[in-house]
Amino acid sequence: MVLLELDKITKVFGGLAAVRDFDLKLEKGMLSGLIGPNGAGKTTIFNMISGIIPPTNGDIFFKGNQISGCKPHELARRGIVRTFQISTLFSDLTVFQNIVLGGHNSKGLGSGFLDSFFSLKKRDELEQSTLEVIELMGLNDWKDELARNLPHGLQRILEIAIAVNAKPVVLLLDEPVAGMNWEEATRVMEIINLLRRKEGISVLLVEHNMRVVMDYCDRITVLSYGKKIAEGHPSEIKEDKQVIEAYLGT
C-alpha cells in the first residue's frame, strides 16, 4: 500500500528550480532513503512534505488524500512527523518535558487548556505514552536532564523520540546520524528499525552517510540538482553510472 505519494512536485525559489518534477512513492512499513549531493533539494522536499513550504507545482498525497497546502500541525496530526537537519529541541526543558510536548498532537489543544483546571485522565495517558517512548529509545537515565546538556548523539535520539511520541504513520528523518561515528549511527538505525517493527512506522530518510543508507534502506532515491536521477534497491544504486557521476563528478 502506498502511504505517501509525491506527484511531479516542483519548487521554484526566485526563478531557480530547487526541485523539479519530482516523484516519490513511500510504501507502508518501508525504510526509504533520499540521497544526493549538497544542495540537491533534499531538505526542500522534506519541507514540502511536512507543509513548511508549499510546492510551486504538483501534488502530494497521503493515504490517497491530497495534502499539499496543509499546515505542518495538520499534517502532524494526520501522521506525518519530521525531524530537522540541525538539532531542533526545546533545549531548556528536560528530556521528559521535551517528549511530553511531542505527544500533544493526538490530545488536541482544547484538553490541554481544560487540563489546567481539572486534572483529567488524558494527562496520565500522555505521561504513560511518554514513559514508554523514553523506555523504547533508551533515554531512561537522562529523563530529568535538560535537553541542552545531552551529548550530541543523544540529542538526535531525543529528537526522534519527540517525533515518535507524536504517533507518526510516516516519519521523515533529516540526517539522523549526521556527525556520529559508526557505533552511534548503528545504534540510531537499530532504534529506527525497532520503531518500524513495533509501531509499524514507515520512514523516509535523508542521509549523507552512505554506509548507513546502503546497509539499512529498502529503497533509495537519488537526487541531483533538484531532479531524480535514479531509484531502486541499494545494490542497483551502487552500480548506477549517473549516481557515481553525480557524487564523484565527471
Place this chain on the structure above:
Amino acid sequence: MIKFKIRQLLLVFVALVGVFTIPLWIENLYVIHLSIMVCLNVVFAISLALILKMGNLSLGHAAYIGAGAYTSSMLAVKVGLPFWLTFYIAGIASGLIAFFIGRITLGLRGIYFTITTFGLTEVFRSIWIAFRGTFGGPSGIMNIPPPPGIETKVQFYYLALIFMLISFFVFYRLSKSSFGLLCDGLRFNWLLEECVGVDTSRMKTIVFVIACTFAGLGGSILAHYLGHISPSIFTMFLSTEIIVYCAIGGLGSILGGAAGAVFMTVLGEMLFGVGFFRSLIFGIFLIGVIIILPGGLASINWNMIGRLMQKRRIA
C-alpha cells in the same frame, strides 16, 4: 489535585490571612491605596507574564488595560450601566480587540511583533485623544461612578484583592499545566512544536486573548477606582513599567511577575519622595537585577538561602 506540601499550604494560608486582614491592623488610607495598586499591578504583570512565557514581548499591554478602562467607564458614564455589567463587558471588549489584533500580529516573529505592539499603543492613545466627543479627548472621562456598594477604600481593597487572587489562581494553574508547558515550547522552539502537531497560531491567539481579557478587567477596576481616566495613563510608560515588573520577577514566570509587581510598586511609592531620582534608582535597580539575577526574583533558590543561614548560625 494539587500536590502541596503541608508547609507550603501553611505558608499560603498565613499569606492569605495576612492580606485579608491588612485593613484591620493598618488604618492608614495611603497604605490601603498602595495595596489596591499592588493588586491591580499584580494582575497586569501576571497577564503579561503569560504572553512573555510564550516568547512574545508585548509593548502594548497598556493599550488593552486602557481599552478595558475606557469601555467600562464609557458604558457607566454615558449609558449608565452598573459596574457589575461594565466590568465583564470591558473584559470581553479587550479580549475581542486582542483576538483581532492577535490574529494579524502574532504571526510576526520576535522584534517585529514587539514593534507592532508598540505602534498599537500609540494608535490607541491617538484615538482616545482625537475623538473628543466620544472619548473625551486629552482630558479623558471624568466622574466615573464607583461600583454600587463599594464606596470606601477598604471595600475597594477587597474587590481588588479578590479579583487579584482569582486572576492569580487562573494564571498560576495555567502556567503549571500542560498548557503552560506548551507556552514554554513556543518560546523555545515554535517550529518544532508546530511540526509535532500543535496549532501554534491558535495557541498564541488563545494565550493573548486570555491575558488581554484579564488586563481589560483590571483596567475596568482601575477606572472605577480612580474615578477619572485620561489617555496619559495608558502610555508606553505603563507598558514598560509592567515589563519591568516581569523582568525583575523573572521573565515568563507567573509567580515572579507577581513578586516583581509587589516589590516594584512598593519600592516605586517609597521613592516618590526623591522625585527625579526615582527613575534613576528604578533603572539602576533593574540593571542590577538583570546582571546579578538574570532569572529574576523567581530564580532565587530559597532552600539554598535557608541552608546558608543555618550554616552561619552554627558557625
